[in-house]
Amino acid sequence: MKPYSLILKELWQRPTPMLTSLVAVTLGVTALVAIQNITVYSEQKISSEMDSLGANVLVLPPSVSLQNYYSADMHGKTMPEEYVTQLALAKLPGVQNLAPKLCVEADVDSIPVVLTGILPRSEFEAKAAWQGMSLLTSSVGSDRGCCATGITGGDEDEDPTALATKRSIKDLGKDEVILGSEIASQLGSQKGDKITLLEKEFKIIAVLPATGTIDDGRLFAHLHTVQELSGSGPVVNVIEIMACCEDAAGDLVGDLSKELPDTRVVTISQVVETQVAVNGLMSRLSWLFFSILLLVGAASIASVMYSNVSERRKEIGTLMALGASPAFVTRLFLGKATILGFAGGLGGFLLGTVLAYILGPQLLGVAVQPMPQLCLIGIGVATLVAVVASYLPARHAAGLDPCLVFNDA
Amino acid sequence: MLKCISLKAFSFALLVCVTLVASPSLQAASVSRAQQTLQQAASQKKMTFIMFFRKDDASTRTMYKTLSEETSQLSNAGVVTVNVTDQAESELVSRFDAGRLPLPAVVAVAPNGAVSGVFPQKLKPIQVHNAIVSPIQAECIKALQDKKIVLLCAQPDSGAYVPKGVQEFQKDPEFSQRTHVVNVRASNPAEAKFLKLFKVSSSVSSPVTVFMAPPGKLLGVYRTDVSNKTLTETIVAAGACCSDPNCKHKK
Numbered sequence: 001m002k003p004y005s006l007i008l009k010e011l012w013q014r015p016t017p018m019l020t021s022l023v024a025v026t027l028g029v030t031a032l033v034a035i036q037n038i039t040v041y042s043e044q045k046i047s048s049e050m051d052s053l054g055a056n057v058l059v060l061p062p063s064v065s066l067q068n069y070y071s072a073d074m075h076g077k078t079m080p081e082e083y084v085t086q087l088a089l090a091k092l093p094g095v096q097n098l099a100p101k102l103c104v105e106a107d108v109d110s111i112p113v114v115l116t117g118i119l120p121r122s123e124f125e126a127k128a129a130w131q132g133m134s135l136l137t138s139s140v141g142s143d144r145g146c147c148a149t150g151i152t153g154g155d156e157d158e159d160p161t162a163l164a165t166k167r168s169i170k171d172l173g174k175d176e177v178i179l180g181s182e183i184a185s186q187l188g189s190q191k192g193d194k195i196t197l198l199e200k201e202f203k204i205i206a207v208l209p210a211t212g213t214i215d216d217g218r219l220f221a222h223l224h225t226v227q228e229l230s231g232s233g234p235v236v237n238v239i240e241i242m243a244c245c246e247d248a249a250g251d252l253v254g255d256l257s258k259e260l261p262d263t264r265v266v267t268i269s270q271v272v273e274t275q276v277a278v279n280g281l282m283s284r285l286s287w288l289f290f291s292i293l294l295l296v297g298a299a300s301i302a303s304v305m306y307s308n309v310s311e312r313r314k315e316i317g318t319l320m321a322l323g324a325s326p327a328f329v330t331r332l333f334l335g336k337a338t339i340l341g342f343a344g345g346l347g348g349f350l351l352g353t354v355l356a357y358i359l360g361p362q363l364l365g366v367a368v369q370p371m372p373q374l375c376l377i378g379i380g381v382a383t384l385v386a387v388v389a390s391y392l393p394a395r396h397a398a399g400l401d402p403c404l405v406f407n408d409a
Numbered sequence: 410m411l412k413c414i415s416l417k418a419f420s421f422a423l424l425v426c427v428t429l430v431a432s433p434s435l436q437a438a439s440v441s442r443a444q445q446t447l448q449q450a451a452s453q454k455k456m457t458f459i460m461f462f463r464k465d466d467a468s469t470r471t472m473y474k475t476l477s478e479e480t481s482q483l484s485n486a487g488v489v490t491v492n493v494t495d496q497a498e499s500e501l502v503s504r505f506d507a508g509r510l511p512l513p514a515v516v517a518v519a520p521n522g523a524v525s526g527v528f529p530q531k532l533k534p535i536q537v538h539n540a541i542v543s544p545i546q547a548e549c550i551k552a553l554q555d556k557k558i559v560l561l562c563a564q565p566d567s568g569a570y571v572p573k574g575v576q577e578f579q580k581d582p583e584f585s586q587r588t589h590v591v592n593v594r595a596s597n598p599a600e601a602k603f604l605k606l607f608k609v610s611s612s613v614s615s616p617v618t619v620f621m622a623p624p625g626k627l628l629g630v631y632r633t634d635v636s637n638k639t640l641t642e643t644i645v646a647a648g649a650c651c652s653d654p655n656c657k658h659k660k
Contacts, residue, residue, distance in 0.1 A: 082511040082529075089527060127506075129554040129624035130516075130524040234509050 028293030029348020035286030037356035117226030160206035305393035326398035333394035341386030345379030519547035577637035
């Protein structure tokens, strides 16, 4: 009889003792897979939210209290536009883009609308070029802070609707306007139409897709045009700053406050930091659960194997009397452990993935997909633990003397 | 020392008064006082430091003092002050968007019109000296400010040639309109400081190509003959291939 058939028969005839060990190993892997899976996809969601939100730091006039991130420019208080230039020239690490805004009330055909002045990126690029040589002093391929220093002049024309997701736009003419989806349908206007705002005629160059935010009800025009038409002078309500990396949650806020002491710097990085910290804690806890449950599983397997050796002394003695070598007996027990570990790992992976798939959307609103790498880790570690735990009982079984076994009987 | 500072402050106040008094008469002229200074400096191959200000306050005086002290030591630089509220200078104020600069601010302008530095609110003496640029450096800055790709070829004293790759890149229809090739003799002492930025020795034996893209990114320094393929791949990787989304180089 082959060892494999013997192992399967043994497992089939005496499943109960092994089942408890299997459950411990499976639960360990399940905990690891479920928590890791949710953590990884939660981090991806945070990252994607950061991307879609775009600006993750706001510079506001000092007396403004922020109620809603998307309506940060609708408080009526202003600060000088020169702050924008100051930030553009300061070259702070972590700042990828700046988006100053000025919000004024206007009306189109007696319908009250919110006209928001925005500054296209081309304005900053022009100013960045004034510092051309100081940028060139950096070594080949090096970046400024964590942002890759972008180059200008060759990128394809950006679709103006990118404003909805990137919260900034590359070019915007002085007589061009972009409409939010809601206000476009309210006015019955579309791309190419002309509308009159503050006694100036504008050409609609795009209608933004619906975002579900207050931006859907706005009209966006060039900041300097809005300043001119509203008579507000060179002022803005808010400067949104797109940060390119974790500096947004770190030194950037301090740098900004230092650069513009007469402003209030508000960041969503605290929220992000909290979520990232919770994820980190969950990840560490999953490894802790995994380790504890695997240790329990290992102890259980070792105990079960020892009792199995005691119970099967006669059978082992018979096998050895019939010519089975100690190595064959060791292989029998280690093979059994391998099957247990593999089954526990695979079962744990499947159970953990299903659990993550169900709990992910419910607990954190995260859509979860299977992670094959966790399958390899789960099966690998569970099998190793089962084999190591079974090694001593297997050696004990292999060291049995058939004569003594039969004498005991 | 105090006398000297008082004298500087007085001379600045006098300059401001003259600026304001002279403004109405200059409004009629087509070229403003500051623009005339710029043109004159350009014809004399001199740098011009334009100091924009709004109020004659302490920070304005301090900045002017630093600027005048540093430029007085230089033979190739001049200073002109511009009040951003002066209608006669509105064209210049608009050109440098000075109304939206944190003021006072100094803008350094090379003879060819290239802006070699902007220093808002505070000015350090070293910034004045660093803003003085050589003719080739000014040419490169100007091209970058005009959104052009710059290929600077530092040539040996004998056996100068433009590398074939550079010539081919310049002829590529995707880049020809926005590529500027600049040749410079590596041993030119006037350009030594500029070439040192790229670690180009004055005694090169073959042309060294420096590849730059707007607004001021150094893409590469090639000490051997660079191929058109390398230049193209570098510019495509940097994200400035061309305006055509179906550009052949992106495929």
